[in-house]
Structure formats: C-alpha cells, structure tokens
Amino acid sequence: MAGSRHRILIGTAASLGLILLWEAVSRSGAVSARFLPAPSVVVATLWTMIAERGLLYHAGVSTLRVWVAFLIAAAMAVPIGILMGSVRWIGAALEPVIDFIRYLPVPALVPLSIIWFGVGESTKIFLLWLGTFFQLVLLVADDVRRVPHEFHETAMTVGAPGWRRLTDVSLPAMLPTLVDNMRITLGWCWTYLIIAEIVAADSGLGFVIWQARRFFQTPEVMAGVITIGIIGLLTDQVIRAAHRRWFRYLVR
Amino acid sequence: MSYLEFRSVTKRYGPVEVVAPFDLEVAEGEFVVFLGPSGCGKTTLMRMVGGLEQPSSGRILLRGQPLGPPDRRRGMVFQSYSAFPWLTVAGNVAYGMRYRRDLTAAEKRARTAHFLRLVGLTDFAHQWPNRISGGMRQRVAIARTLAAGSEILLMDEPFGALDALRRERLQLELRRIQREEGRTVIFVTHDVEEAAFLADRVIVFTRRPARILAEVDVTARLGPESTLELRGSAEFFALRNELLALVRSTDEEEEATAP
Numbered sequence: 001m002a003g004s005r006h007r008i009l010i011g012t013a014a015s016l017g018l019i020l021l022w023e024a025v026s027r028s029g030a031v032s033a034r035f036l037p038a039p040s041v042v043v044a045t046l047w048t049m050i051a052e053r054g055l056l057y058h059a060g061v062s063t064l065r066v067w068v069a070f071l072i073a074a075a076m077a078v079p080i081g082i083l084m085g086s087v088r089w090i091g092a093a094l095e096p097v098i099d100f101i102r103y104l105p106v107p108a109l110v111p112l113s114i115i116w117f118g119v120g121e122s123t124k125i126f127l128l129w130l131g132t133f134f135q136l137v138l139l140v141a142d143d144v145r146r147v148p149h150e151f152h153e154t155a156m157t158v159g160a161p162g163w164r165r166l167t168d169v170s171l172p173a174m175l176p177t178l179v180d181n182m183r184i185t186l187g188w189c190w191t192y193l194i195i196a197e198i199v200a201a202d203s204g205l206g207f208v209i210w211q212a213r214r215f216f217q218t219p220e221v222m223a224g225v226i227t228i229g230i231i232g233l234l235t236d237q238v239i240r241a242a243h244r245r246w247f248r249y250l251v252r
Numbered sequence: 253m254s255y256l257e258f259r260s261v262t263k264r265y266g267p268v269e270v271v272a273p274f275d276l277e278v279a280e281g282e283f284v285v286f287l288g289p290s291g292c293g294k295t296t297l298m299r300m301v302g303g304l305e306q307p308s309s310g311r312i313l314l315r316g317q318p319l320g321p322p323d324r325r326r327g328m329v330f331q332s333y334s335a336f337p338w339l340t341v342a343g344n345v346a347y348g349m350r351y352r353r354d355l356t357a358a359e360k361r362a363r364t365a366h367f368l369r370l371v372g373l374t375d376f377a378h379q380w381p382n383r384i385s386g387g388m389r390q391r392v393a394i395a396r397t398l399a400a401g402s403e404i405l406l407m408d409e410p411f412g413a414l415d416a417l418r419r420e421r422l423q424l425e426l427r428r429i430q431r432e433e434g435r436t437v438i439f440v441t442h443d444v445e446e447a448a449f450l451a452d453r454v455i456v457f458t459r460r461p462a463r464i465l466a467e468v469d470v471t472a473r474l475g476p477e478s479t480l481e482l483r484g485s486a487e488f489f490a491l492r493n494e495l496l497a498l499v500r501s502t503d504e505e506e507e508a509t510a511p
Binding site: 148150151153154156157158159160161164168169172173175247248249250251252 | 302303304321322323324326327328330332334336337338347348349350352380381382383393396397402406
C-alpha cells in the first residue's frame with residue numbers, strides 16, 4: 001500500500017503548490033484582485049457564505065437535484081440498456097432514436113424544456129435526466145455486449161434459463177464497469193445542473209454563482225465554483241473507494 | 253445403439269462450408285480428441301454437441317435422442333474466461349448446480365466439497381479466480397462441469413494457455429478424473445502430443461471444411477493408461493510422429509492451394 005500513500009502525498013503536494021502559486025500571483029498585484037482574488041480571500045468568502053448566506057443550503061439543493069435526476073436516469077438506463085444489449089431487436093429499434101437525442105446539446109433543449117415544464121423543479125430534473133439517461137443507456141448496452149460469450153455459454157451448459165443469465169451472468173459481469181460509468185455520468189450531471197440553475201432557478205449553486213457574477217463578486221463566484229469542485233471530488237472518491245471494496249475480486 | 257452419434261452433420265455459414273458431411277460414433281466413457289489445424293471446424297462440431305450451434309443439416313443423437321438446446325448434460329470448459337471472477341472458487345463449482353432442483357442445499361455443499369477435493373482445490377475454496385493460476389482456473393471449470401452432472405465434457409483447448417509443466421499435470425489429472433468419474437470427453441486441440449497422451453481415440457481433421465482425415469485408436473496402440481512413463485516410450489513417440497505427419501499433411505495441402 002506504500003504506492004497508494006505515495007500517490008496521495010504527491011497529489012496533495014501538487015495541489016498545495018498550485019494554491020501557493022495562485023496566492024503569490026494575486027498578492028503580487030500582477031493581476032487585479034477583481035479578476036483573480038487570492039485563495040485566502042476566496043476561503044474567507046466561502047466561510048462567510050456558509051455562515052451568513054446559506055451556502056450549504058444551496059449546495060444541498062443542488063446535490064439533491066443531481067441525485068434525484070441521476071437516480072431516475074440510472075433506474076431507467078440500466079434495465080433498458082441491459083435489454084438493448086441482450087435482445088438484438090430491442091437494441092436495433094432504440095439505438096437510432098437514442099443516438100439522435102444523445103447528440104443534442106442539453107442547453108439547446110432548455111427553451112423547449114421550459115415550455116413543457118415551466119421553471120420549477122421538473123425542468124431541472126428533466127434537463128439533467130436528458131443529459132445522462134441517453135448517454136448511460138448506450139454505455140450500459142455496450143457493457144452488456146462486452147460480457148464474454150464464454151460466460152453465457154457456461155451458464156447455458158449448466159442449465160440456466162435465459163432470464164437467469166441476465167441476473168446471474170450479465171449483471172454481475174458488467175457491474176464493475178457499470179459503477180464506473182455511473183460515476184462518470186454523475187459528474188456530467190453537474191454540468192447540466194449549473195446550466196439549468198443559471199437559466200431558471202432561485203436556489204442552488206448555479207443560482208448563487210450567477211447572482212454573484214451580476215454584482216461582480218469574483219470571490220463569491222469562485223467560492224461557488226470551488227464548492228462544486230469539493231462536492232465532486234468527495235463523491236468521486238467515495239464511489240472509487242466503494243468500487244475497490246465491492247470489487248475486491250478484480251485485484252490480481 | 254451408440255452413445256453419441258453424428259449423422260451426416262454439416263455446417264455452413266452463408267457460402268462457407270465449415271463442416272462437410274460428418275459421421276462419427278462415440279462410446280460412453282470414451283475420451284475422444286479432435287485434432288486438426290486451427291479454424292478447421294473441429295470446434296464448431298464440438299459446440300454443436302453442446303447445443304451452442306445448430307447443424308445446417310444432419311443430426312446428432314445422444315442415446316438415440318436428437319440433441320436439443322444446451323443443458324447440463326453437456327458441459328463446456330473453455331480456454332479463457334472459464335471461471336466467473338465474481339464468485340469464489342467454491343462458488344464457481346457450486347454454480348454448476350445452481351439450477352438443479354433435484355439436490356438439497358446440503359447435497360450441493362457436499363458435492364462442492366467433493367469436486368473441489370477431486371481437482372485438488374480444497375485449500376483454495378475461498379479464493380477469487382483472479383488470484384489463482386491459470387491451471388487452477390481450469391480445474392475450477394472442470395470441477396464445475398462435473399458438479400453440474402455433465403455426462404459429456406466438451407473441452408475447447410482448455411490447456412492451450414498453460415505452460416508445459418502445468419499442462420502436463422493437468423493432462424494427467426484430467427485423465428485420472430475422467431476415469432474415476434466415467435464421463436465422456438470431447439477434447440479439441442491442435443497439440444499433437446496432447447492428443448496422443450490424452451485420447452482413447454484421436455480424430456484427425458482436414459482443413460476446412462472439416463472432414464475426417466484419419467482415425468487413430470490410441471488405446472489399442474498404447475493401452476488404456478496415460479502415465480508419464482508412457483510419455484517417454486518408443487511407442488508413444490511413434491504414435492506422436494504419425495499424428496504429426498498427418499497434421500503436417502493438412503498444412504502442406506494449404507500451401508499447395510495457396511495462390
């Protein structure tokens with residue numbers, strides 16, 4: 001485990017170095033503090049925003065939106081993707097439609113989504129779902145197809161009925177990649193969330209950032225952005241740790 | 253009535269003829285090796301016995317009954333991906349019985365332990381397949397098909413990825429297990445020595461479309477035992493060279509017809 005400790009050490013040192021460099025540049029006055037406030041200022045702002053402006057509430061609202069939309073998307077994408085990947089005609093039928101929608105940039109669909117759903121929560125959930133479902137479903141379908149035929153044939157020759165091959169072979173065989181794909185797709189959710197919250201919201205981190213921009217509060221903008229980064233980093237690390245724990249059998 | 257019977261079995265994929273009309277009878281408990289150049293169609297024939305492919309024409313009969321879709325009577329052992337990585341060694345062996353309703357949970361546990369012992373993996377029961385050697389993974393696959401109760405073991409170059417020493421050990425063990433358990437084996441390989449060592453009977457195939465080039469009754473020539481001493485004997489070498497000459501002749505044929 002010395003290797004992984006080493007990695008953490010290098011990662012931390014590099015990040016700290018970058019922050020120190022940023023602090024030095026801001027303090028030197030080479031760049032106006034209006035454009036590039038020092039990290040110490042940003043951290044102080046972050047603290048006031050948490051204490052006085054309910055930043056954690058906004059962060060919570062955003063996280064909730066991301067997870068609700070993501071869970072809906074995943075709950076649909078996993079079964080549909082598995083069906084697309086295992087039953088040939090279902091894949092053939094759905095793939096063109098999904099491919100078409102997948103290529104539409106989510107921001108282009110904001111107006112349509114506002115016409116359909118107004119400016120409430122459903123618009124945001126819809127946009128996030130749009131951005132993740134169509135990506136994830138194709139990834140899932142591909143993962144299912146990549147399950148080695150030997151696994152299926154082993155199951156068939158010990159007498160597994162067709163549907164049991166889905167639950168006993170396809171699903172466990174693809175699960176590690178599925179979790180990885182979900183982790184990556186969850187990250188994309190944040191991109192779409194900020195777009196949705198900038199366009200139509202009175203809460204959430206996107207709203208906070210956009211408000212701060214209107215008043216040229218660069219430290220607040222940065223504090224908002226950093227909050228997203230921290231949430232992302234934490235989520236990612238938690239899921240990675242879970243992945244290592246659940247799929248210990250992959251370690252050679 | 254013979255045990256397993258191929259009756260004018262053919263296979264074509266579109267315009268490509270993979271198996272020419274093929275006839276063969278296999279006795280119960282026999283160890284038959286399909287020997288031939290890669291891609292000659294011998295694997296296709298074996299997969300048809302497993303029900304994983306359908307003959308384009310002709311029939312395969314097991315005890316006089318035409319074969320249906322895959323079931324546990326005909327178990328496969330592949331060269332790679334032979335064990336599920338998400339199940340332990342014991343879990344993989346037990347998987348062979350997962351869909352069997354005729355066994356109680358206790359019986360399944362007992363059988364798992366029995367077949368683990370038979371292939372010498374008792375100490376590795378709780379290990380993950382990715383953490384054991386390739387040879388051990390093949391033992392897991394063999395134990396799984398035995399636990400499933402397969403009467404025919406279909407083995408597709410199962411030892412092809414192993415080093416010489418491990419391969420020899422597994423060959424010895426496979427022969428012992430097959431004798432003890434009295435199962436029928438159809439074993440596909442392009443390794444002449446392996447064929448000579450394992451088989452009761454070797455079927456040498458031509459290039460595609462698969463046809464029988466020669467049938468060699470190994471038991472009649474070398475006796476029923478496969479031992480390491482036998483491997484060093486003059487008779488074994490003679491037989492091996494004979495098979496090698498046959499396989500070579502299929503190769504020359506290819507060069508002669510190449511443009």
